[in-house]
Amino acid sequence: MPERARHAALLIIGNEILSGRTQDVNLRVLARLLRERGIQIAEARTVRDEPEAIITAVNELRGRYAYLFTSGGIGPTHDDITTACIAKALGRSVIRHPDAEANLREYYLGIGREVSEARMRMAEVAEGAELITCAETAAPGFVIDNVFVFAGVPAIFAGMAQSAMARLAAGPKLQSRSITVLVGESEAADDLAHVQDNHAQLELGSYPTVRDDGKHICELVISGTDTEAVNQALQELTGLLDKRDIPWQS
Numbered sequence: 001m002p003e004r005a006r007h008a009a010l011l012i013i014g015n016e017i018l019s020g021r022t023q024d025v026n027l028r029v030l031a032r033l034l035r036e037r038g039i040q041i042a043e044a045r046t047v048r049d050e051p052e053a054i055i056t057a058v059n060e061l062r063g064r065y066a067y068l069f070t071s072g073g074i075g076p077t078h079d080d081i082t083t084a085c086i087a088k089a090l091g092r093s094v095i096r097h098p099d100a101e102a103n104l105r106e107y108y109l110g111i112g113r114e115v116s117e118a119r120m121r122m123a124e125v126a127e128g129a130e131l132i133t134c135a136e137t138a139a140p141g142f143v144i145d146n147v148f149v150f151a152g153v154p155a156i157f158a159g160m161a162q163s164a165m166a167r168l169a170a171g172p173k174l175q176s177r178s179i180t181v182l183v184g185e186s187e188a189a190d191d192l193a194h195v196q197d198n199h200a201q202l203e204l205g206s207y208p209t210v211r212d213d214g215k216h217i218c219e220l221v222i223s224g225t226d227t228e229a230v231n232q233a234l235q236e237l238t239g240l241l242d243k244r245d246i247p248w249q250s
Helices: 026-035 051-064 082-089 098-110 117-123 154-167 185-198 227-243
Strands: 007-013 040-047 067-071 094-096 124-126 130-134 137-144 147-150 175-181 203-210 216-224
Touching: 007 026, 007 051, 026 040, 026 154, 040 051, 051 067, 051 082, 082 094, 082 124, 082 147, 094 098, 098 117, 098 130, 098 137, 117 124, 117 137, 124 137, 130 147, 130 154, 137 154, 147 154, 175 227, 185 203, 185 216, 185 227, 216 227
Parallel strands: 007 040, 007 067, 067 147
Antiparallel strands: 094 124, 130 137, 137 147, 175 216, 203 216
């Protein structure tokens, strides 16, 4: 699997995220789903509901990575401008997809609600796009070229992301092993750096935290597609820690 094909980006769109009114949870959901297909999120970016910012980010990220996913801005309100921006970034027109329109009409008539112009806006996609549907909503997301456009509501985003996974090329799954050192992060930093130098193909991470009792501890994580190499690196790391009497646990 080519290196570029193993990387994706997430573009989070919305003033509410940057203002702190809403906390993003979609990055974590997408990262876990992609990981199962051997794909890593290499970059996540958040922009306001401003056309220039969205268009610039879309063009940068879709060119840099195999896949670009967007979250937010495809609802019925005036500030839902993602579809128009995606279309402009790709040099396409905005169209009202007939299947999406039919599904939305059927849904709203079925629950006795008005088929308003605002609601029909959710049937708009970039010309040439394919719909991404899920059980959580009658309003679709869509995919065009390597850009996947999803709603920002977490339950709907998760459903659309799950539906889209079969469209992605699958690579070797990432394997991870971890231990927790019962000391502060700096105590194990040199050992971690030494193992990373010996295993450049692996990704080693350090994630410090403070327990309820005030003690500093740190989770050390080793990830890669080669299980044997991951296990070897872990054995090397624990050997170095043991040599210096650094306490750790699995």
